[in-house]
Amino acid sequence: MRTDTILLVRADEQLPAGTSLRFVRRDDPRGQVALAALRSGQTARIPLPHRVCDGVVRSEVQIEVLRKPNASGADQIVDTLGPYNLRC
Numbered sequence: 001m002r003t004d005t006i007l008l009v010r011a012d013e014q015l016p017a018g019t020s021l022r023f024v025r026r027d028d029p030r031g032q033v034a035l036a037a038l039r040s041g042q043t044a045r046i047p048l049p050h051r052v053c054d055g056v057v058r059s060e061v062q063i064e065v066l067r068k069p070n071a072s073g074a075d076q077i078v079d080t081l082g083p084y085n086l087r088c
Contacts, residue, residue: 001061001086005048011038018068020075023052025061025086030054032066053088061086 009021015038023031031049038044052061062082066075 001048001052001084003048003050003053003088007046007048009035009038009044009046011040011042014038014040016067020066021046022064022066022075023049023061024064025052025056025059030061052086056086057088059086059088060084 007021015035017037018034019037020032020034022029023033030052033046033049035044035046060083062080062084064077065079065081067078068074069076
């Protein structure tokens with residue numbers, strides 16, 4: 001991944017509102033992007049949050065898929081992707 005990376009997110013199943021992607025570098029959350037509700041097969045383009053690259057030239061980043069179990073609950077990690085090489 002690079003600073004100008006645009007991620008293409010494709011829903012393999014229906015994704016409800018309240019789903020988001022959190023970008024984690026060395027156990028430090030560096031950015032989060034909320035996704036709109038997506039039907040199965042729909043896609044969304046997501047730019048890499050600028051804060052992911054703050055302070056480094058090279059590193060690794062993981063992407064956590066988060067969902068809110070209900071309106072009052074905290075975010076729950078439902079999947080983790082990566083690590084991916086990061087070049088800034």
